Structures are given as C-alpha cells and as structure tokens.
Amino acid sequence: MTRRLSLSVAIERWPIAGSFTISRGSKTEAMVVVAELGDGKARGRGECVPYARYGETVEGVAAAIEALRPRLEAGLDRSGLQAALPPGAARNALDCAFWDLEAKATGRSAAELAGLPPLKPLVTAYTISIGAPEEMARAAEREAQRPLLKVKLGRDGDPARIAAVRRAAPGATLIVDANEGWDERHLEANLAACAEAGVTLVEQPLPDGRDGALARIARPIAVCADESAHARDSLAALTGRYDAVNVKLDKAGGLTEALAMAAEAERLGLKLMVGCMVATSLSMAPAVLVAQRADVVDLDGPLLLARDRPEPLHYAGSRVDPPSPALWG
Structure with a gap:
C-alpha cells in the first residue's frame, strides 16, 4: 500500500x-x-x-x-x-x-x-579557524589536549600558520583544510611545510577543476578531495590526483548516497574521510553511520555552536557517541 x-x-x-x-x-x-x-x-x-x-x-x-x-x-x-x-x-x-x-x-x-553492525563511539577532529599565526596558536593551545586537530589554511603565509599551530599543540595529530585556497605556484612549498609540521592529510589544496597539478607532483602527505568530490560518479576521476575523499551528506544528497560513495571510494582504493558543515547534532547523526568505516572523522559541527538542540549527540572531549533514537535514527 x-x-x-x-x-x-x-x-x-x-x-x-x-x-x-x-x-x-x-x-x-x-x-x-x-x-x-x-x-x-x-x-x-x-x-x-x-x-x-x-x-x-x-x-x-x-x-x-x-x-x-x-x-x-x-x-x-x-x-x-x-x-x-x-x-x-x-x-x-x-x-x-x-x-x-x-x-x-x-x-x-x-x-x-542499513545493514550495519552496532555503532561505536568515534574520535572526531576539532577545527581551528584560519587567522593570524599567533591567533591560531592560541586557539590550538586551548585545544592541545585533543588527539586530532583540523587546521584551516588557504591564504598567503600558511607555512607560518601551520608551524605556529604545531608548536602550540605538539602532541596532537594535525590535518589541514585549504578550502581550495592554494595555487600551483605555492602548492609544493605549502605541502612541504605541512609535512615538516607532521600533518597527516591535506584537504582540497587547489580549486576544483584546477587540481591537475596534484597528479604531476610527488605528494609528501595524503591529499583529500572535498570540493572536487560530490556523488559517486565524481570519484573515478579523482584517482591519481587524490589519496582520499571527504564524504559529506550535504554534498552527496543524503545518507543513502553517502553510504554508496563510501563503498565506491573503498573500491577505488581511496581512503575515506567523513566531514560536516557547521550544524547541529541532527546533521551529524546520520553521518555517524558512514563514519564507522572512515579513516578520518570530522564531525565537530555542534562543538562549534553556542548551543545545540535537545537530545544532542554526546561529546566527551573529542569522542562522539552514536545518536540516541530521541535525536535521530
């Protein structure tokens, strides 16, 4: 019926x-x-x-x-x-x-x-916004106890920024998101600066459609597609340029496609990152399902808000627990 x-x-x-x-x-x-x-x-x-x-x-x-x-x-x-x-x-x-x-x-x-086993808690990245190196260092120092920090870059002077963050948070694993902000002229120098700072992954260094240089250089650290990755049919073209793909439900168009994208990324040999926009726990909850199989989890959106909705996801530091049925799913 x-x-x-x-x-x-x-x-x-x-x-x-x-x-x-x-x-x-x-x-x-x-x-x-x-x-x-x-x-x-x-x-x-x-x-x-x-x-x-x-x-x-x-x-x-x-x-x-x-x-x-x-x-x-x-x-x-x-x-x-x-x-x-x-x-x-x-x-x-x-x-x-x-x-x-x-x-x-x-x-x-x-x-x-969805045919998944029982959900487990995850460790999420925590985002450090882009700013002057000293501002970013202060922000990183406040969060230095977190195991994984995501550092926003994408402007002139990024080597100084990532070096400052590393000094402020010597024990944290660092990943970087350039949000399409670099160009070919500075690509290798910026990647080298990230490698020197011990960064393990860089998201979307070059603009979507102008990222061919990634296939022509020796990448010293893993490079992850974000704005260049949409739904499943975009993934095959990423091989050779990228090592990983960031699956976001808002780009994919929902949990249904995101689960299929994750499986396709794995088939293509791409590492999996699951990310988010700044939003409430209701946005994060479905992404927790996809993130169960991810190499990198970035679901800190609610941590960046002044308040969250009722029955939110439970965060203990950087650990996020599966959603309760009262929230979603």
Missing part, C-alpha cells in the same frame, strides 16, 4: 560560539533547513546546510523541498527521492528524514536498517 506522507519545512538559525573562518570568509551563525516527514503514526527529521559554494541558499533549498510536497503526499519514497532531486542539501534533509521515519515506524535503528 502506498504510504502518503505529510511534510513540514523550517529554516533555523543557530549561533556559533565566536566565529568560524575559512579561506572563503567568516560566519557567526549556522543556518540550516529541517525537513520533517510523518505517516500519521511516526515522524522523521533531517537537517541540511545549504552550501553557497555550490550556489545553494536556505530559501532555495527550502523551496526545493516544499516543491516535492505533492509527490510525497502521493507516495514518493526514499528510493524515488534519489531521482526526484539532484545531490545536494535539499535531498539530504529529505533522505535523512526518510531514514529516521523508517527507524521510528519499525522500531529498528537506522544502522540496522
């Missing part, structure tokens, strides 16, 4: 503790879109973060979700959703709402529905 679903859509603003700064700019709040699906007995939620880098806006994403209301009311299911919307934030919110609804309706966890 066709299941006819009700839909609600909301735009929410969540203040960031201080500010969050990458090579493309700063923000002081996270704007998210939440989709909720109901079948008359149970309700499921999904949260997404529209990504301006890909031309998304909160209004546009909310409108794209709202436009599917007639088809949801007529019986559109999670399988049909994959063709109804392209990869991106709108499909992510609805896809995750479908998973949550099914979990609530059946009394089975989303992990069980």
Whole structure:
C-alpha cells in the first residue's frame, strides 16, 4: 500500500560560539533547513546546510523541498527521492528524514536498517579557524589536549600558520583544510611545510577543476578531495590526483548516497574521510553511520555552536557517541 506522507519545512538559525573562518570568509551563525516527514503514526527529521559554494541558499533549498510536497503526499519514497532531486542539501534533509521515519515506524535503528553492525563511539577532529599565526596558536593551545586537530589554511603565509599551530599543540595529530585556497605556484612549498609540521592529510589544496597539478607532483602527505568530490560518479576521476575523499551528506544528497560513495571510494582504493558543515547534532547523526568505516572523522559541527538542540549527540572531549533514537535514527 502506498504510504502518503505529510511534510513540514523550517529554516533555523543557530549561533556559533565566536566565529568560524575559512579561506572563503567568516560566519557567526549556522543556518540550516529541517525537513520533517510523518505517516500519521511516526515522524522523521533531517537537517541540511545549504552550501553557497555550490550556489545553494536556505530559501532555495527550502523551496526545493516544499516543491516535492505533492509527490510525497502521493507516495514518493526514499528510493524515488534519489531521482526526484539532484545531490545536494535539499535531498539530504529529505533522505535523512526518510531514514529516521523508517527507524521510528519499525522500531529498528537506522544502522540496522542499513545493514550495519552496532555503532561505536568515534574520535572526531576539532577545527581551528584560519587567522593570524599567533591567533591560531592560541586557539590550538586551548585545544592541545585533543588527539586530532583540523587546521584551516588557504591564504598567503600558511607555512607560518601551520608551524605556529604545531608548536602550540605538539602532541596532537594535525590535518589541514585549504578550502581550495592554494595555487600551483605555492602548492609544493605549502605541502612541504605541512609535512615538516607532521600533518597527516591535506584537504582540497587547489580549486576544483584546477587540481591537475596534484597528479604531476610527488605528494609528501595524503591529499583529500572535498570540493572536487560530490556523488559517486565524481570519484573515478579523482584517482591519481587524490589519496582520499571527504564524504559529506550535504554534498552527496543524503545518507543513502553517502553510504554508496563510501563503498565506491573503498573500491577505488581511496581512503575515506567523513566531514560536516557547521550544524547541529541532527546533521551529524546520520553521518555517524558512514563514519564507522572512515579513516578520518570530522564531525565537530555542534562543538562549534553556542548551543545545540535537545537530545544532542554526546561529546566527551573529542569522542562522539552514536545518536540516541530521541535525536535521530
């Protein structure tokens, strides 16, 4: 029997503790879109973060979700959703709402529905925003007890920044995210500076579409695709240029595609990173499922907020526990 679903859509603003700064700019709040699906007995939620880098806006994403209301009311299911919307934030919110609804309706966890073993706690990276070297050093010193720090770079003077962070946090494992901020002229020098600082991975050093130089140099440390990696069909072209891929549900268009991307990345011999946007625990919860198989986990979004939603993920330092059914899944 066709299941006819009700839909609600909301735009929410969540203040960031201080500010969050990458090579493309700063923000002081996270704007998210939440989709909720109901079948008359149970309700499921999904949260997404529209990504301006890909031309998304909160209004546009909310409108794209709202436009599917007639088809949801007529019986559109999670399988049909994959063709109804392209990869991106709108499909992510609805896809995750479908998973949550099914979990609530059946009394089975989303992990069980996905065929996964029981979820385990994870160790997540914690992000250090880009700034002057002395500012970044102070931020790193405050978080030096964490086992894994993600350092935002992508501007002139990055060798001084990463050296300052390393001095401030000598015991932490460091990864770097340049957010497409480097160019070919400085690529090898910046990678060398990262290697000297003991960095283990660099995300997206060059702009998407202008990253061919990565195939022509000897990469001293692993390089991970982020903005160059979208859904499954983007992964094959990454081989030879990248060593790893960052799977984010907002890019992939939901948990369904993210699980498939993770499997395809492994098939291609790419290491797996699971990342996030700055958002609440509701965005992170589905990503915890994908992150069970990841080499690097970066799900610190709620730690960067001034407050989180009720029944949040439990963070103990850098350890994050699986979500409770009250939150999602």
